[in-house]
Amino acid sequence: MNIDLNDLDLNSIGTWPLPAKIIAIVFLSIIIIFLGYWTDTKKQLAVLDAADAEELKLRQTFENKQSKAANLEAYKEQMATMKASFGALLRQLPEKTEVPGLIEDISHQGLATGLEFRTIRLLPEKEIDFYVELPIEISVVGNFHQFGEFVSNIAALPRIVTLHDFSIRPITPEASGDNLVMNITARTYRYTAGEKESETKNETK
The missing domain is CATH 1.20.5 (Single alpha-helices involved in coiled-coils or other helix-helix interfaces)
Known part of the structure; x- marks a missing residue:
């Protein structure tokens, strides 16, 4: 249709x-x-x-x-371990009042190995981020064996001390191997964040 x-x-x-x-x-x-x-x-x-x-x-x-x-418990345990490790490292850094004692310890280690000190003095400190670097200028007279023993004893100190920029030369052109001069810079470190927090608290009181 x-x-x-x-x-x-x-x-x-x-x-x-x-x-x-x-x-x-x-x-x-x-x-x-x-x-x-x-x-x-x-x-x-x-x-x-x-x-x-x-x-x-x-x-x-x-x-x-x-x-x-x-993972919360594992995270808490990890944080506790890190805090303990960090605290142990901080305890190895000298306080302001302990620096003279550290210089005395270094001097004692040198004398114990038979070295003769020509110079040991604290250089101006350098502030780096959250810590202060404290360089110590050292000049000693001795032989290679004494130098090696001295360096080992410094490394064994309870405080963190690192050694840098060393040089060894005869004390005179005619000197024997037992009359050498070693110039070296020891560096220790001081944690400053805690000091700044204490200063801030004292200012707010």
Whole structure:
């Protein structure tokens, strides 16, 4: 059956042929479904996508916190070990009042090995980040064996002392191997962060 669209009157749909009515109903249904999707379903899908993204974010946050909680005890133990090691190192650094005693210890170690001191004096200190470097200029007379024993004894001191910039030469051009001069710089270090905290507390009192 052929349908002429020009013969169809929108004001009298009830008189349309059955095929035309079916086509009109299908067409209107498609329009209604499309409008429903566009105005409502699409918004609901957007809300659902946002909820999925939020769920994923919360799940990742939960997993991260769960992982941290599981490793918390190990982390605490590691921090305690690091603090203990750091504290042990700090105890090896001399306080201001201990520097003269350290110089005396170095002098004693040299004399015990038979060295003759020409110079031992504290040079100007250098502040570096959270610590102060305290250089000590040393010049001694002796032989290679005595120098080696002296250096070993300095390394065995309970305070941290490092040795730098050493040179060895005969005391005179005609001198024997038992008359050598060794010039060396010993460096010790002082932790300053604790001092600054104490000064700050005293200023606020």
